[in-house]
Amino acid sequence: MHIPKAPTSALALEPFAPALEEALCPSPDYDVSRWLYVPNRYSEYRYILGTRGSRPLICIGINPSTAAPDALDPTLQSVERIAHSNGYDSFLMFNVYAQRATRPDDMEKTYNPALHEENRKAFRYLLSLSPAPAVWAAWGNIIMKRDYLLDCMADFAADGAAAGARWFTAGPLLKSGHPHHPLYLKRDTALLDFDIEAYLAKQIGKCM
Template sequence: MHIPKGPTAGLELALFEPALQAALQPSPDYDAARWLYVPNTYSEYRYILGTRGKKPLICVGINPSTAAPDALDPTLQSAQRIALANGYDSFLMFNVYAQRATRPDDMEHALNPALHAENRKAFRYLLSLSDQPAVWAAWGNIILKRDYLMDCMQDFAADGKAAGAKWYTAGPLLKSGQPHHPLYLKKDTQLLDFDIDAYLCAQRAK
């Protein structure tokens, strides 16, 4: 379990671009030719964790837990299975907020703008890996835990639109109108088209 040590504003953040360059180099801890892990060491936050391939599925959750290369947690194991079942050769786990917290209730109550800015650079990088990026909305009701999460999502939707991304959900939406979290989905759950703009409009109207 990961319990945050304190607000991320008190951390000296690893900026995304140099952290990415470090992650692209060989690592003594894992196979960097197979894994993309940014930052490439365990810390209080994580921008990206996933596998490398020519046809990746970007999975968007809420915040990281303890997962690392060769040590995926159940949520990421499920995300990987569903990506492969839907014809993708790899998955890239991204989160609306980069702070690690196994229990979403432990996420900080105030947005750290610096962390969000670096996380947004990470999302733009993932979008750049494909001509038409495939993005899986996979956050469940957890996005309602903090008001700032939906504000962050507005930025990521704009970035996706600029990159020509196509959004999906795994199975139909929950009764709450949120997309399913990966954890309890069947491994062969099919991806369905997801209108991110209509979703955000509906959320703003609530």
């Protein structure tokens, strides 16, 4: 269980670029030839956790919990299984908001624009790893926990469009119109095309 100790605005955030540079260096804690972990140590926030490969699947959840290299939680274990089942050789877990909180209800109620901007740099980096980025929307109904999450997601959709990303969901959408969370999906669940722009237009429209 991870409960935030303080608002992220009270933290000395490590910018994404130096955190990435450090994460690409050898670590005594895990095999950097297999894992990408940014920052490369456990902290109150996480930009990226995933495996390395030539055909990665970027998975977007809401916010990080306790997972780390060689210690994936059940959600990330499911993400890895589904990525492999759909022909990808690696997965890259990204989140709409980078603050760690095992329970989404513990996420800060007011978003930190500095954290979001560094998280956005992380997403652009992930998109740059492939000439045809594949992005799996996997946040479930949790995206409604905080008003700012859809707005953050709109920024990532714009970044994805600029990079020519193709968006997917695992199986059909929920009755609420949101994509499935990975946790209880079967390992062979097929990825389906997802219109991120239409989704955001509908969901943001509901909130206005």
